[in-house]
Every structure is written in structure tokens, then in C-alpha cells.
Amino acid sequence: MKDTLKQTKPLQINPIKLSQPMGALLCFLGIKNCMPLMHGAQGCASFSKVFFTRHFSDPIAVQTTAVNDITAVIDGGDYSISEAIKNITKKVKPDIVGLFTTGMTETKGDDIKGATFLLKDTQKMAYVHTPDFEGGLESGFAKSIEAIIEQIVEEKDEVDNNKALLIPNVNLTPMEVEKIKEQISLFGFETYSLPDLSDSLDGHLGLKQGALTSGGISVDEIKELANCAVVITVGNSVEKSGEILKQKNQKITHFHFDTLGGLEKSDAFYKALMEFKKLDKPHKSIIRWRKRLQDALLDTHFALGGTNAIIATEPDQILSIASTINEAGANIQTIVTPNNSISLETIDCKNIIFGDFENVEENLEKADILISNFHGERLTNKYKKALMLRGYPNYEAVGNQLKNDVLYEGSTYMLFELANIINHYKYGEH
């Protein structure tokens, strides 16, 4: 249905869109002791590294195969990849190298599967095709998860009833991943996340800032994931990853949630876990947080009711924010998405645009608040509109990795934050 979304012009002016290889990089950053290796010219890795360093205010591990004008033409990929592995392993000993392509090496048509096979005795690797002329941040992240499952996870025929796996979409912050894991654990599970950014990009002071990822799910843990009793996927972009894991063991139960934003979506999440564990009631902190969210919805509905919002982030995050704020009466006046996605089909919004910040600007006059990344700030200043910063990149704010918008607790905090911004905008001096 939403396939019919068409761009309004031949080019992008102030893109919201982020690329597939950048999504792949984020995925591999959630694997412990990993070296993400971007197969392309050195700039692809450099731009992405600077981008995420500024967003997270933390060092980002990544290397590049540094394809040059000669290898771009005559090499099928294996030379620059094997050279890169040789040079990386001279300095560090990664448990895994996450190899992913860019538009340039896909235009060449490099055989990364073959290159990985040739190096199998030298370095453990996972490979994934992520050209930046297709898809976007969400698909790059999701494809990498799929590749890791297909290439690393071992098949099983039994499940451990107390073991669960979370597969987050790319928009979930390190803190959100940690919170969802904790909530799943409250049902008696030992919970893993693939990838696990809550252990690597959560902004902790490490002993030394090494060249490899400082935390995340380990390769040994990934190998053993097929005996999880439950896999929980959050976000449309990663639903397929859950199905692929199931192919490693049909006894796995797959719960999929398009989002965990707001009361109704959170209810569905806890209901599923209670049913699976045959419980009448969840942990008492969950009950308490649900009551707080109920109260927050009522406390904030004065501010949010009838407020016209524009949301411009990645599709899975658009759905999550829209679900939450719509429950308190906000009107989703316009959505500007960088990519088509089924996430957008269920949202009650009459004006969904496949576009960029120029499209945001065209619709800003009629709106009260813009919910988008750092690039939105210039526009809201210009048009004197309210702004809630969400999504990648958020260069100017610190603490991005600790934002939590999901489940009862996170939804509560986000609603209050938004209501305060709107009240300040409506009644404050500006």
C-alpha cells in the first residue's frame, strides 16, 4: 500500500536518510571484541565513524578496506579484504570481524562470501551485503543481524525454557535495550540481546579505549542462541530476523512487536510474556509503572491533546513515537520518512511523505512541534516551533544513549518530556 509513496523531487535536499552500511556498523558495534570492517573507500568508514562518535560521545571501532583507484578496478575484493585482515590482526585480536559492503564495492560486484571463505582459517568473520544505493539505516542493521544468525548461530533441537533473546531495531537506544532486557528478565529469563548496544555504547568509562568494541554480546553467546525458548523482535525492520533464528530451531517461540511505545503496545508485550510463563500477574514494579503511565497519559493529555506534530525519523521510530503520543491525544499531522516501510501503514496520519527536511519545512508552518534529529533544530528556530530531539544524529545533545521511550516506564518519561516542551513553547517566552 505504502509502496505508492513517491518522492516529490529528483534529489534530496537535507536528507533524513541514512545509509545501509551505517546500520551495519551499528549492529557490529553491539558484538563484543569485534572489528567492524567497512568494504569501500576510506571515506565511508571515516564519515560513519565521525557521525556516531559525535552522536554517542564515545570512541567508535571501525576499519576500512580502503579500496583505491587501482583495487577499485582490478580487484574482486579479496585482495583489499585479506590485506585489511592482515593489517588489523597485526595490532589487535578480534573475536570476529564484521565485514559489510558499500555502494562502491557492490557496484564492482565483489565476492565477499568467497573472500570470507578464503580467510576462514585466519580470522572468524561475518559478512553482509549493504550497498548504500538500497534500503537505509534500518535495513542495514537488520540485514547484519540476519547474516550473523545465518553464519554464526549453531542449530539446536532443544530449548532452555529460561533463556530469551531480544532483537532490537536500530532505533532503540542502548538504555532502551537494557530496559527491555531487564523487563524480560523479570519473567525469570536469562536475557540476551543481538546485537547488544547496552553493553558497548551505553557511555561507560572504560579502562582503555581500545581499537575493538568494548562490550556487547560475545561470539560464544551468539553461537548458542538457538536454544532460547523465546525470541522477541521489536520493530518491523527486524521481524524477519526472528523467523531466521527459528529456522535454527523450530521449538523457539517468536514474539514480534512493531513497537513497545505507549500503553497498548506495552500491554501486548507483557501479556505475551505472562501467557508464555503462565503467570496471572507480573512483577510488582511492572504493575506500578503501568499505573504511573496511566497517570502520565492523563497528566499530559491537556498539553498533547490537539497538538499537531511532525515526525521525521526512521520508520520504526516514527511508529513508536506516534503510538505513544497519539494515546494522549496528539495529532500526527505529518510524517516524513526516509524510506518506505510497513511500519507506517497502521499510523493514523493523512500526510505521509517520502522525503527530506525540505518536506519537513514545507509542513512546519501548520504544526506545533517537530520530533526529529539534530538537523531539525535550524528549522524550528527559524519558524519558532517546538522541537523534541529524537533519532540519529543528535550531535549537540549529550546523553543520547540513555534516552528511554519504551514500555510503561519509558513512555511515561517521554510523555512528560514532550508535554513540558509543548507547554514551554505555548506559554513560555520565545
Place this chain on the structure above:
Amino acid sequence: MMVNKKQIKELLNESACSQNKDKKSGCDKPKPGATSGGCAFEGAQIALFPYADAVHLVHAPATCQGASWETRATPTSWEGENNVLLGYCTDVTTNDIIFGGHEKLEKSIEYIVEHKNPKAIFIYETCVTAMIGDDIDNIASRMEDKHNIPMVVVHSPGFVGSKNLGSRLGGEAVLNQLIGTREPKEVHPFGINLIGEYNVTGDMWQYTPILEKIGIKVVSTLAGDGRIENIQMAHRAKLNVIVCAKSLITLVRKMEEQYSIPHVSVSFYGKRDTSNAIRSIVNAFGDTELSKKAEEVIKAEEEKLEKRLIPYRKILAGKKAILNTGGNKSWSIASALQDIGIEVVATSIRKATLEDIEIAKQYVPILMKVPANEQAGLIDKYGVDILLAGGRSLYTAIKKKVAFVDVNQEKKVSYGAYGGLENLAIDVCAAVNNKVFKVVGNEAPWGDDK
């Protein structure tokens, strides 16, 4: 005017670059798996994006521009729409890879001309569009004839090399396609071009009013607060001033050959270097009146600055620092630190050119080749108070409980010229007085978890 091997080789083997005397090539090919730093496209972007009155259209898929627009703090006084802050991208997709991206590029240019009315359009060729063979030069020349504004093609696919090479390619595009295409109404006797000054955080504005006070006219810039019309007339300037940048040395050499414009190379960091920079510029003109005026202005500015620095000098007197950064910053910041009363014990030369090392020797007694291994020991040995370095050294500072200044972080205020030196003093004093570097490294109540 496609980019070709001969041109790249020529740019890499620049005869005017001292780095090329001892090595086969000053700019080696990047090593797979052991490379940091940006590509040629980024270099071109850095060199040319500060032209705010031109649209910068990147003919590429999502990464090149999606990850990089609105990231550089290069302010402009241009009153029209500030294109430095905008990201234009053709967003090449699978369809374009198969059928060619030329149609999309042409439509994009038409859209920009119709809606934005820029003074020029820079079109950047990137890896993918170079590989699929879009004939960008042809499209640009047709569009230029049709719309009668310059369409400058920058052949900067990332795979041709490093950021430095990209800046050179950007300079080539400007030299071949813009410089000399417009004549000024009158020629100023003391007209200069500022080359390699990007006006990051407004650095340039710290000293251009001073130059004007002396009687020097900035004809054009590449590209800080730059204007297309001005750079078109750059060939009528009397002197090229290279500011802290080696990447555009080829451009000034060629301008010397084509237009007989001599050049001087200067740095505007710190009091002494700023004064020396001004002297280098006026000396090049050999005009007694101008030199006299310059000395008067320098004296007045230095006195004004010294008065403003008094409160900070009190805090910084006797403080010792180690500097761990790259390129010309290894000496230019050292010089600025000395100007505010700090003793610079050591500086890193790990990422400095041969020329930078020679200059650094004149400022700092200890040159660190492997700062990661050396700086901790030097902090102990000399009782160092301040470490100025990149984020990776933060833990060393915390372990040693010394103040830390991240010199590689995107800075928000200018450290340039006389006015900027006060900003540097403010920032260093803030770090010295900040308790955080002593508190954050305290042992946990349960001991250190290893």
C-alpha cells in the same frame, strides 16, 4: 576534464611540498585495515563547501552526504540562503546504477536552478558515480550554457585517495573552472587571496578586520566566508596567503606560474605567529608606509591582548603542558599556549609532516614519536598539569589526575589570532580549575574492577 592518473600523480608529487623531498610520494596510498581519516570527497567538501552562495550537489548514494551535511562550523556573512548548512544529494539508487545517473543529475540541477537561484553549482563526483561512468562534465557544460551560471565539476571519488588529495582536487576545479573568469572594476595594490582558510568557528574574522585596518584588501578566499564572484577574480590579487594548510600548495604554485602571483605561508594561532603572519604579508608587498602602519596596528593589538590576558596569566603562570595532536597543530597550538604563559614540555610529531617537525623543534624541547607510550611517563617526570590531546588520551589524564583539554573535538569558539588566544586561555583555565579530572578517577568503594 576527467580526473586521471597523470593529474593525481602530479598532485601527489607536488614539487613545492617539502614532504616530497625524502619520500617517493608525500601522500601514500591508504593501507587496508590500518587507515583513519577521510577520503578525497571529504577533502573537496572541506575545501569548497564554505562557499555559501553556491549549491553543493553531491552525486552519490546515501552515505557520502547523508552522514556529513551540517557538520562543519564554517560561518558566513552571506545574506542569502546559507548553503553551507544544506545537504544536496542525488541519492543514487539501484535503478540509477543500472540505467545511469545522468538523468537524475540533470533533473536535480534543473530543480536547484529553478528553486534556489544559486551563484554557482558545484557538482561532486563520488565513487559510485565515477564507476557507473556518468558523463558529469557533459551535463555540467550543457547546463552551464543553458542557465548561464558556473557549473563546477569536482572529480573527487573517495577511492582516488585521502582527504588531503581531495582538497587539492577541489583547488584544481576552482583554478580551472572559476579563477580568471571575471575581471574586477579596479585592482587593489595590496589585494590578497586567503587560501586554505575555511573560517572554522569564525577564525578568519579574528584577523581580517586587522588586515583591513592596515590597508590590505582580501580579494577572495578559498573558501572561508567565500563568494563565487570574488574567487573568479582571484587572478587579480597581488599575493596568495596560504593559511595553515599544505594541501593547496599546488594551487598557489600554479597561480604563480599562470598569473605571477607570489605566495606566503602563515599561521594565525597565538600572538607571536599572528604578528609574524601580518609581517610576512606586508613584507611581501615591500611598501614602507604599509609596513609602518602594520607595526603600529600590531603594537596596539598586542597591548590590547596583553591587558585582557592578565587574569588568565595569573592562573596559568608556571603551568606545564603536553600537547598530543597532529599536523601543524603540533606547533601552532604549542606556540599559542606559550603565548598565554604555559610551558609546553612536549609535543607529538606522530602525525606531523617533515616541515611541521622542523618548525615544532623551534618551539618545543621534547618531540614525542609514540605519544601513547611516552606521555604518561613525561607527565610524572616533569610534573605536568595539563594534557591537551584527542579523546583517546582522556584515560591517561584521569589516571594521572591532570587537567585535560580535547584539542581534536569540534570546537565551538575560535582560537584564531589575537582575539582567539583569549578564548584558548579561557578554555585552558576552565580545564585547570575543573575538579572533574580529579574526582572522576577516584577509586570505587569496592575497589577498582579490573
